[in-house]
Amino acid sequence: MKCLFCDQPITEIITWSSLFILSSQNTHPPICDQCNQKLELITGEQCIICSRPFSKLDPKFRKKDLCNDCYNWEQNPEWQGLLTQNISIFHYNDFLKELLAQFKFRGDHELVKIFAEPIQTKFKQTFDQKNSPILIPVPLSSERQYERGFNQALSLANLIEKQPIEEILERSHTEKQSKKKRSERLLADSPFHLKPDTNPKHYKNKNLLIIDDIYTTGTTLRQIAKVLQSLSPNSIKSLTLARS
Ligand SMILES: [Zn+2]
Numbered sequence: 001m002k003c004l005f006c007d008q009p010i011t012e013i014i015t016w017s018s019l020f021i022l023s024s025q026n027t028h029p030p031i032c033d034q035c036n037q038k039l040e041l042i043t044g045e046q047c048i049i050c051s052r053p054f055s056k057l058d059p060k061f062r063k064k065d066l067c068n069d070c071y072n073w074e075q076n077p078e079w080q081g082l083l084t085q086n087i088s089i090f091h092y093n094d095f096l097k098e099l100l101a102q103f104k105f106r107g108d109h110e111l112v113k114i115f116a117e118p119i120q121t122k123f124k125q126t127f128d129q130k131n132s133p134i135l136i137p138v139p140l141s142s143e144r145q146y147e148r149g150f151n152q153a154l155s156l157a158n159l160i161e162k163q164p165i166e167e168i169l170e171r172s173h174t175e176k177q178s179k180k181k182r183s184e185r186l187l188a189d190s191p192f193h194l195k196p197d198t199n200p201k202h203y204k205n206k207n208l209l210i211i212d213d214i215y216t217t218g219t220t221l222r223q224i225a226k227v228l229q230s231l232s233p234n235s236i237k238s239l240t241l242a243r244s
């Protein structure tokens, strides 16, 4: 077996227990140890909304349990309480940047398998049967989807087994940013809307989980949360592979 990313052969230490595991299900990650070690899990104290690790944040940008950015979002009545939590798995380090570039921009779709185990584990740690959410992948514009051949957010959502995935969002063609003030622009120029055949009753009081690859400024996820809010769900959270 070869590492999906660097093509080096993966040497497996065969023990009786690994033989047993191999015979029941193949659980070995399709990545070599050297690459695997470059994936940095987010651990330790984090912003309770966006998962930003405080270890990598200057304390002056921290407001109690929140990072400065989330604090500012929550101060704004337009955005307050919309996205209750973003759960991120990895630090967006140079290695993951490279890995995601190969996955998304060079169309190496196989690489998604590398994220199967981490995303399933995180999902199981975070949600139980009672608060089990509907997964909503962030859509690409149709032009982008055509160029790329797949939507990475949907591919990631597909890794979470046995959860309903609903592609109820559409993204309009991304236009050049206008000269309005940032806060106005965020509201007026949201590129997201619900597909016209979305039945709001189906989502009322449900838990919704937006799926995307990277949390950067949180703007995209909040614009989506704003759209989803019209469905009166019980909660809107997001799960992202990486926190930059
Ligand atoms: Zn490797």
Ligand SMILES: [Zn+2]
Pocket: 047, 048, 049, 050, 051, 052, 066, 067, 068, 069, 070, 071
């Ligand atoms: Zn935050």
